Amino acid sequence: MNDFDRVAAAIRFLDRHQAEQPPLGEIAAASGLSESHFHRLFQRWAGVTPKDFLQCLTASHARQRLQASASVLESALESGLSGPGRLHDLMVTLEAASPGEIRTGGRGIRIGWGRMETPFGNGSLGWTPRGICHLVFEEGEPWDSLPARLAREWPSAEFQRDDAEAACRAREIFHAPPPGDPPRGLRAYVRGTPFQVQVWRALLNIPEGRLASYRWVAAAVGNPGACRAVGAACGANPVSYLIPCHRVIRETGVVEGYRWGTDRKRAMLVREMPR
Structure with missing residues (x-):
């Protein structure tokens, strides 16, 4: 254990x-x-x-955090959701695969992948020279299923396993840099529909330690009635944690519906709380 x-x-x-x-x-x-x-x-x-x-696991506490996040999220909406996300001192940017790249199945793209340990259990990571393309936890699927998933999405790409590189990248994602170090940058490279990519970009604007409702995300992408579609896009997020779909909860304060397990989502939210 x-x-x-x-x-x-x-x-x-x-x-x-x-x-x-x-x-x-x-x-x-x-x-x-x-x-x-x-x-x-x-x-x-x-x-x-x-x-x-x-x-901090109670629904009432989650509702209080939603209310406390409202002004910060309103500022994000007013700024147009144009900036990168932040994870501790990590600047996170997102690039979407082009229709041509999707159509050719990733021809000419080299994808590395490997198993990693994280503060939230074991998982697997996939990356390209353009950015991290997959981050999955083992509760949702066996660790060795990632190559098959990547091959389905990128049938013409080249694949190489490198657990040491996965561990190095995991440290960048899950652990804050030493005090005094300059902010680091990390990119996510994703394949998705235009609506999914819109939602994932909006998620990057939910600061660490804050929570948003599905309704807020729907409004952020200009479709206030699309709460259910937002939930589906969160569930399809290929780069969990880095694209923080775990920061989206119901307005009632109930925390559920996480692809990698509700226990993991709740633990993430408490660990990210401002101290």
């Missing part, structure tokens, strides 16, 4: 027993840890106490 597995086990236990308000020791035992080890785990993994972490 890695750290994330234990965190996810605690979330699932609390969901099943929330009405009973179990003591911390019982939640720790569900994760296979003593209470003291459980406390150290959350301080190390999330930077908060287990009590604070578990309080």
Whole structure:
């Protein structure tokens, strides 16, 4: 069991027993840890106490975060959603594959891929010279299924496995640079419909630590009635976490509907909370 597995086990236990308000020791035992080890785990993994972490999982807390994000998101709408996204000190830009590149199946494109460890469990990464094209977690699909997925989408591309490069890129994505280091840039290179790409660009404008509703994203892409289509585009996001579909929730504060598991989405949101 890695750290994330234990965190996810605690979330699932609390969901099943929330009405009973179990003591911390019982939640720790569900994760296979003593209470003291459980406390150290959350301080190390999330930077908060287990009590604070578990309080942040409630729908009422999520609604409060939605309301607190409103002015920031309004400013993003007014600016036209034209800038890159930010993930800690990482500047994230998105490039969409052209119709010609899609039509030729990626002929002439070399795609690297590899398995990686992340703070949210194991996953797989795919990249091209133009940017990261896939980031998937293993709960949604077996790690070795990525080559077949890439081959379906890019049948004429060349593929090469490189786990060491995947691990290096994962560190850039999931870990903030040392204090004083200049901001880094990272690109996502995606294949999608025009509407999907619009939605993914809008997601990049939801700052780390903030939440948006599906309705806000629909308004951001100029189609206020398209909440359901926005949800489908979030579900089709090929570069999870980097394109932050996990920051979109229902207006009720309910956190669900994440392709890579609701436990993972909730853990991501708490870990990204402003301290």
